[in-house]
Amino acid sequence: MAAVSIIVPVYNVESYLSMCLDSLTSQSFEDIEIICVNDGSTDKSLDILKHYSKYDSRVKIVNKENGGLSSARNAGVNVASGKYILFVDSDDWISTNAVEHLYNNAQKNNSDLVVFDFCCDDFRTNQKVIMTIVDYQGKYENTPFNIETMNPFTYKYIPVSAWSKFYKTELIKDKVKFYEDMIFEDVPFWAYIYSHAKRITYLAESLYYYRKNRDGSIMTNNGRRFFDVIKAYDRVEEILKSSGCWDKCKPAVQLLMVMDFLQKYNSIAPELKEEFFNTIKSLNKSLDSVLYEQNSFSQVERACVDRFKLLNRVDYKTFCETPFEVRYD
Numbered sequence: 001m002a003a004v005s006i007i008v009p010v011y012n013v014e015s016y017l018s019m020c021l022d023s024l025t026s027q028s029f030e031d032i033e034i035i036c037v038n039d040g041s042t043d044k045s046l047d048i049l050k051h052y053s054k055y056d057s058r059v060k061i062v063n064k065e066n067g068g069l070s071s072a073r074n075a076g077v078n079v080a081s082g083k084y085i086l087f088v089d090s091d092d093w094i095s096t097n098a099v100e101h102l103y104n105n106a107q108k109n110n111s112d113l114v115v116f117d118f119c120c121d122d123f124r125t126n127q128k129v130i131m132t133i134v135d136y137q138g139k140y141e142n143t144p145f146n147i148e149t150m151n152p153f154t155y156k157y158i159p160v161s162a163w164s165k166f167y168k169t170e171l172i173k174d175k176v177k178f179y180e181d182m183i184f185e186d187v188p189f190w191a192y193i194y195s196h197a198k199r200i201t202y203l204a205e206s207l208y209y210y211r212k213n214r215d216g217s218i219m220t221n222n223g224r225r226f227f228d229v230i231k232a233y234d235r236v237e238e239i240l241k242s243s244g245c246w247d248k249c250k251p252a253v254q255l256l257m258v259m260d261f262l263q264k265y266n267s268i269a270p271e272l273k274e275e276f277f278n279t280i281k282s283l284n285k286s287l288d289s290v291l292y293e294q295n296s297f298s299q300v301e302r303a304c305v306d307r308f309k310l311l312n313r314v315d316y317k318t319f320c321e322t323p324f325e326v327r328y329d
Helices: 017-025 045-055 069-079 098-109 152-156 186-196 224-242 246-267 270-283 289-294 299-311 316-321
Strands: 004-010 032-039 059-064 084-087 113-122 128-131 165-168 200-212
Touching: 004 017, 004 045, 004 069, 004 098, 017 032, 017 045, 032 045, 032 069, 045 059, 059 069, 069 084, 084 098, 098 113, 098 165, 098 200, 152 246, 186 224, 186 246, 224 246, 224 270, 246 270, 246 299, 270 299, 270 316
Parallel strands: 004 032, 004 084, 032 059, 113 200
Antiparallel strands: 084 165, 113 128, 113 165
């Protein structure tokens, strides 16, 4: 039994997999198991996995039929034996001291969850940007918090990505799974984790390197699956209502929903834009204007709320012809 289980879903990533595995097998913290879930790869990914497992017994291969990212993560969790779990996507990589620092933070603070910073490496622009929660630096690293003790808008500051967190296994195993019928599965998964973790700490270190906009990534496919974002937020609402946290989190969740809907509308294939617009409008999602007038938001966030309200009032043609402006007031 290892102290930490690292779960790596693998599907047709032969160009990136070795770099990922090198970063895992060279960790300064050695008491780990590296669970590589081969999700029906048709390229040389499985051969690469076999090579690494031959020379490092900590690399374990789980073979399954292709079922998608959520299915692969769930399969990894099912066989994880560690006290903690870290998800690493197979086209990304982590710092060599990542597990050591995360484990030490979790042990020191008896954390159910450790949130940490990451570097976003954009393939389209070649830009590398450190994603950090600025307001938390030096404030919450060794001061555990949870949904009850934090400002309601904390929800919108923490990235939803499953791989930007270090989990106590008992928080996940036999309690929650990634939805397998949708993409954007991290969105409802995070809603469950945040509403159930009793002790969350923040580590202000960039430990994970995320490849953005690489060829073949799910997020570069802007087709009909983008409609799954609607399903994702419906499930967030269900989860938070069942845990008694909806009223507190509603303003932050709805703001995220608005921004996410608009971002997906801007990114979806042109031939699907009008259908996506009409689908969102038919939901008749209303926003509590008073909540947004009473709280402080960035200019972009306020502009997005105004844009979403416009979407609910006008037809598609008028929406397209109305400029999206950020007010500075």
